[in-house]
Amino acid sequence: MTIGHSSTPTSLHSSSEASGQPPVLELRDVHVPGRQLPRLDGLSLRLEAGERVALLGPSGAGKSTLLAVANGLLAPRRGAVLWQGQPRARSAARRRRQQARIGTLWQDLRLIEELSVQQNLNAARLARWGWPRALLNLLWPLESEACAAVLRRLDLDPVLLDQPVTALSGGQRQRVALARLLRQEPTLLLADEPLASLDPRLADELLQLLLHLAQPPRALLLSLHRPDLLGGFDRAIGLRQGRLVFDQPVQTLRADALQTLYAGADPADQFAAAAAAPGAANGFRP
């Protein structure tokens, strides 16, 4: 039970400190109070351009809180959050430009059901558009070419642009939500358990797409319920009771580290850790 707290986080920041670019996301000693225990307790991490990082931990470990801090939804009580080296902007206009570079894939997708696919894709541009274009888009969906291009990038037929979102299948909806993310052109991609409610085939498909999209200068931070899906990630971060347990390249992650992370947690989590364990011993590189 106690190992989770005592094990020292192994922090390995590989490449991009040398490049001189500020990290896409940096958290320094972040505290978020909770009702009894802190939801995040002295958490620090860096996310460099091009990095694909998985966030692991049992239920209630603070994964969602961390992601809410990372996308600016939640301001920490203590500590600093830096996006590309900049703290949260003071002025509303600059703040919006900052937010526009943070893209979140929500578990419930948060598509606007009453609008067409194209209007939904364009909703990601609202931060950059003024009122006239925002209103016109509701009358006559704008920028068809750019929208068609993101759909094609995700292997979707541009014919879908005119369709209402309600007419899409589950898999199509996932991809449209991803397309909207692309249309936003963020540098930081965040996803909170995007695979949780998906069937295995769809989950794998979506994960591969997300990993593929996280090319420099973009970086991906994704919380994951299933350690067995760590394959394509560069780094894994283990969280437990709001604290960092490990932060290391996936290749060096060992099975016992995972088992420690999930020890005493929900049986389902433990099962997942055990299932992943043999692979973990050999590293996850496909």
Added chain:
Amino acid sequence: MTAHASIQPAPPLLVLLPALVVLPVLLALPLLLHGGGWDLIGQFAWAALTPCLDPLVLRSLLNGLGVTVGMALLGWALSLVLGLSLGLLSSRLLWRTLAGSALPAELIRRLLALPRSIHELIWGLLLLQLIGQQPAVAVVAIAIPFGALVARVLSDLLDALPTDGLDALRAAGAPAPAALLTALGPPLLPGLISYGGYRLECALRSATLLGVFGLGGLGNELLLTQQSLQFHELWSGLWLLLAVMLSLEGGIGMLRRRWSMPRRFGLAGDGGKGRCGAAGRRGREILLVLTVLLPVLLLVARGLAVDPAALLHWQPLPPVAPQGWAMALALPWAALVGSTVGLTLLAAGLAVGGAPLLLLLLAPWRWGRLLLQLLWAFGRLWPPPLTALLLLFVLQPGVITAALALGFHNLGILGRLLLEGSEATGPAREQALLCSGTGPRLALLYGRFSGLARSYLAYGAYRADVILRETVVVGLVAGSGLGSQLRESLSAFAWDQLALLLAVYALLTLVGEDLSDRGRQRLLGAA
């Protein structure tokens, strides 16, 4: 290569379309100003912060408030009794189950359209002519149209219930009345209680309004203080009324939530499922409240000295004015009907479109929402004729002035509904947009109004129908439409004109009701 469908406004845009009437109104306003009266408006505004606290004035206002609340309560209770019995009588399902034919239900429905289509103010003024000034007039005036409305809602609710349970009980040999009560009572009650609560709010507004036209209570005092420019006293009355109205609305809302009753017109984007989805709870409490209500009503009736017997003493009508039917037919009918319809459309546009527009404009500020809530509360409690009189300080009488007054009142009702609805839709999509850097206004427009649009506009269509009925209220003051002509004919004892005017007015509201029903069905059907 990406073929476009034709131009079609998306839901969030639809919500803003009615607000387009703001443009012509704003353009016309400078022409309507008659130059004077701004000092009065200034005094009026200042008086809001410095209401009169003289005990004598307050006692008189409180007396008036008591009478208004009493009239509202009694009128409401009587309308429920009337509405329940008439509603059962006009239910197709009931007649089919008990008598084998739905024909009588159809007949009663048609007949009930008449009392429903005529505004309580007209009923009040007619009764005033017939039986003279007495407290029972306002009570009956409220009960007649409200009862017919409750009857319609009840029979619609009844006939829309699934009948599987009823069929099963009947097949098992249960006698018809017992089967009806068992199968339809429980699913019916929540919707009915919820609607009843809403009607009480309406009754308070109506009782205040009737007071303005001399039927007693606070409305009368408000009118007198406004006409004598005693704004400080006027504001004492308004603040008192606001307190009563907000506590009534709050109390009804609390009971509704506590008893898990459905919202009256849930805009939660659940496509109206809330109405039957929520089941009633705490039956004992409900029963207790109903039991307590009866002696309270009796006490109120005694306090107001309501004498049912006096209703039967009709005064002899003054003789018909000698001009006769030719004169009645010579009225400028086209202009009268035209201005009434124009007034309705303008006021409806201002109210339906104004609420989302104001919400969008003030979205970035936290206090903006509070400010709007206060503004809308005043809109609801303030009888439109008083607003019209206030506007007449600076504007010339006419359709636009009347529409502003009527629009402001209905804006209060629609605004509250929109705000409740937008809070009930949940923040998820708006939050997602905010997180991607969208500004607060566009996030509200895209994130919240998308889901609300259809049900809000459907309610707006219903409201437009109510506004058509209410035109008579401001027409009497601001000199436009059928309302003002009605008043003239009434005071000239031209009964033939009056009968014709009422017939036209009733016809107009019935057509309006039909149109608004169709509009609503189209909006909800497309969702």
